[in-house]
């Protein structure tokens with residue numbers, strides 16, 4: 001199948017054979033056995049496509065992650081601790097980083113950033129502390145998920161330490177201060193003068209294995 | 219094309235079903251075990267019609283609730299179930315099976331084949347379909363109700379905020395998917411291998427061409443839908459985190475996977491319609507179709523482009539500007555081959571000796587109203603404008619113009635066009651005209667004002683609305699009820715036709731009709747083309 005949209009030159013001769021394409025289109029009917037084997041072959045190919053596309057739909061999951069890691073378009077910063085080593089500080093510019101916190105619906109914790117925003121040079125270490133309190137009467141394990149906007153900036157945020165790398169268990173009524181240390185890669189494109197880092201807290205008590213719960217709370 | 223070879227089903231050279239003519243099985247068993255493409259086509263069409271009435275009844279519930287502002291008839295959770303199941307039924311239960319039914323009936327007759335290539339699988343692909351919809355519909359009666367997350371079942375609505383019936387929803391979609399895939403495989407194998415000698419690809423009627431391309435689309439994207447519902451199932455019940463941000467997944471990824479299926483799906487529901495209109499317009503213009511080859515290439519281009527435009531449903535998810543530009547322009551590009559088609563239909567009518575029989579009336583209404591739907595689609599494709607239109611009634615107006623006055627009108631046109639061939643009797647033309655005019659007027663009263671309330675900001679999928687939308691919604695609901703009632707005329711007409719009441723018709727039925735299906739007797743005998751016809 002060609003992709004060119006209809007050319008007007010062929011418009012005047014409709015319904016005519018443009019080519020005498022296939023040998024089996026000769027004027028002899030196929031025998032039953034011929035047809036059966038041809039059909040079986042075609043079915044086999046099509047079933048292969050179906051299975052391939054089913055596999056493709058699941059392959060989209062890792063592909064999506066890889067694509068987003070490479071391009072940073074979904075605003076997810078790396079989930080692994082960076083090492084702060086021989087980074088040149090670019091003092092010629094200052095980046096403003098804002099912090100937003102929220103809890104997922106139904107998650108009753110208090111959660112806030114101790115500093116609403118900081119200004120720092122690319123390459124310079126920044127440290128922010130976050131306050132959490134579990135006002136409920138249950139022990140809860142939380143997980144913080146970061147998101148950066150605009151998304152591309154996520155590629156240039158390197159965290160050396162983050163509470164979001166682990167679960168955060170809090171007993172009923174307990175409170176805590178959670179630290180986060182990061183620096184902005186000096187490679188950050190010039191057009192970025194500020195970005196926003198948001199954390200969302202999710203209640204993951206139900207999905208974390210009981211053993212882990214016991215250990216963390218113990 | 220010649221007729222000499224057509225009526226001798228008894229001495230086919232390969233002995234295929236040579237003596238079935240003498241004893242067509244009778245009663246329920248005939249329909250249960252049938253492998254005859256015409257029987258299965260009839261089953262599909264009746265099934266689609268019943269689903270159309272059920273899905274339509276749900277639309278009536280929606281319009282009754284929206285007749286006035288405020289909550290009066292149903293509670294919001296039930297309203298959500300109605301919008302969800304209405305969408306699922308109309309897409310997977312009405313439009314798609316109706317097209318498959320038409321394919322079953324017409325493709326073998328159009329290419330000079332004795333039957334579909336895989337008749338037993340054909341029986342299966344139909345008979346699993348009722349089970350899918352029984353499962354889906356029965357979930358409405360469960361504690362907690364049926365699916366209420368929209369037919370698009372976005373995560374986390376479907377994975378975290380849904381009821382237990384989600385499992386039933388997933389299984390029913392799996393069954394629908396398997397049915398469509400089997401049907402599509404059958405169509406492809408039939409068209410590739412069963413064409414009568416001399417029926418080259420570029421001689422095939424456009425209905426066959428558009429269905430071939432549709433079938434490839436189905437084979438490519440129905441497995442992706444199956445994958446998406448499976449991920450929803452495991453996220454909801456087995457603790458995976460494909461779409462769960464807390465577990466490292468991404469809910470936006472759901473939308474990417476869904477619309478990778480969803481956009482080709484909308485062409486699955488419109489390409490066969492293009493084929494139908496391309497059959498009807500030349501007949502009643504008494505001219506050959508203008509630009510046959512360009513129609514084929516346009517259909518193929520639309521199908522290929524449909525794989526690279528999915529994110530136009532997701533402009534507001536926060537994509538980088540470059541991606542939004544790409545999806546905007548790729549989407550707009552599709553209007554070029556679509557425009558070629560509309561141009562060709564109009565050019566076919568140009569200086570033709572036009573007559574306006576019922577199928578032609580529906581076909582012309584299709585061309586005009588589908589173009590309106592296409593134009594509102596072009597408006598939605600403009601990224602900055604889409605931020606305003608997103609999730610409003612403007613979107614509802616758009617896709618109902620392309621699906622109701624597009625796909626559905628084409629199906630009705632097709633039924634009117636081929637019904638006399640199926641029954642051997644002319645349908646009740648007066649009833650047909652009543653059906654047409656009632657439908658045409660009411661469908662526009664129903665959907666046109668939705669553009670205005672949408673542009674004014676009325677959100678979709680909400681059981682209540684701000685007072686300033688009250689007048690328009692009253693008219694929309696009146697149009698809706700009228701459109702629903704008009705379909706009962708269609709039902710009466712079909713029942714009458716099935717009871718073979720009416721004037722006998724000639725083999726050709728319509729004066730300007732050309733093609734193999736018009737060379738077999740009317741009504742089409744149980745077996746046709748057991749001996750391949752000669753294609754000149």
Ligand SMILES: [Cu+2]
Pocket residue numbers: 480481484527528530531
């Ligand atoms: Cu789309």
